[in-house]
Every structure is written in structure tokens, then in C-alpha cells.
Amino acid sequence: MSHCSVYFIFALILFTPVAAESFVGVPKSGALDYVVMRNGVSIGRFSFRFRLDGEKLKVAIDSKIEYRLFFIRVYYHLHQSKEIWRGNRLIAMKSVTDDNGEEKNLYVSENKNGLEISGPKGETQVSAETPPASFWNVLALESPKMIGTISGGIEIIKTEFIGDEAIDIRGRPVKTKHYRMTGDIKRDLWFNTEDNLALAHLRFEARDGSTIEYVMK
Secondary structure, eight states: OOGGGGSOOOOOOOOOOOOTTTSTTOOTTSEEEEEEEETTEEEEEEEEEEEEETTEEEEEEEEEEEEEETTEEEEEEEEEEEEEEETTEEEEEEEEEEETTEEEEEEEEEETTEEEEEETTEEEEEOTTOOBTTOOOGGGGGSSEEEOTTTOOEEEEEEEEEEEEEEEETTEEEEEEEEEEEESSOEEEEEETTTTTEEEEEEEEOTTSOEEEEEEO
């Protein structure tokens, strides 16, 4: 299967900085870029791009992960998605993923009953307040459930605030708030208190026991 078939043909958009006070979690620059690390070794990249469109916030997400063992590619993951938010609610999402050669497509749309989901796990309906598990929005951690951004499954979670911490970002200490998510999704997340609570760092344990981290460029 051609990798081109799993990319969205996004319209050419000039991503200008978003007014940070409008949406919690959106950085002043309008962009977030990370290196994906596995046990301290780079295996890919992950990025967010934010753009205001009237009262709506549009979020473009792009990820590419490739793990090789002795020059042999043993895992490949390509993911692109586009979210549309109105206030603190998701109103639409579309994602396409090449998960080691298996293509997965997900569609979420707003209707009178909340959000309609169609994806690899089938079709379902959730309340309008249910956020996606894209992790950039710290307010979404208040929800007891999230929409899986690849499968469309409903993930039951619990989040606790660990504390205020200073972590190293680009060679200098930055004040953050540390949260831990447990349940169907397990993540440690740090949000930058100096930049509108934008996602500063993410860490979790993969199924093979390795430690995966998203480190800001």
C-alpha cells in the first residue's frame, strides 16, 4: 500500500499564531514540535499546528514513528488528524493512520445527540463533552473518558495532579504542572505554565516495556 494513500490532502493554510488566551493549551507560537524517544533513542516526530477560524479552533496533528533493529524496520506508524473545536468542545475530527501497514480511518462529527463516531471499533455515540485522546488540552483531563484518536474506542480514564515541577526544555528549566493518567490510557503529562499550559512533555510505557517520551524540540 502506498504511504501517499494515508495522508490527508490538506488545503494550504498559513498557520498564524493563535491568541493564547482564547484556548487553554494553545502555545503562543501556534505550534508544538516533539522528538519521539524510545529508551532515550529518537524514533520519530510528533507535531501540533493550531489555527483560529472565527470562533473555532482547528488543530492539525502529524506523527511519524519508525523503529529499526539492526537496520531492519520492525515497526512503522504514520498518523495524521484534524480536529475542530468550539470553545472547550470537540465538534469534528478526522484521522488516518498507517499502523505498520494497516490503514485505519476515523471520523467524528457533531449531531443533536452529541458526537457520532465511525472508526475501526465501529460506530457509536458519545456525549458532546467527550474529548479526544490527543493530550494537548489540559482541560480534557477532567473528563472520565476520551475518544481514541486511532480506533475511535471509548477509553475510561482517571487523572490525578502530581504537582508543580520544573523540567528541562531546550536546555533551561521550565515550570510545569505534572499530571498522571491511569485506566485504559496510561500517560504522564507535563504542561508548561509559562506558555498557556501547552503540552511540554509526555511519557508512557509501551507494550514491550520500553519507555516512550515526547521531548520538545
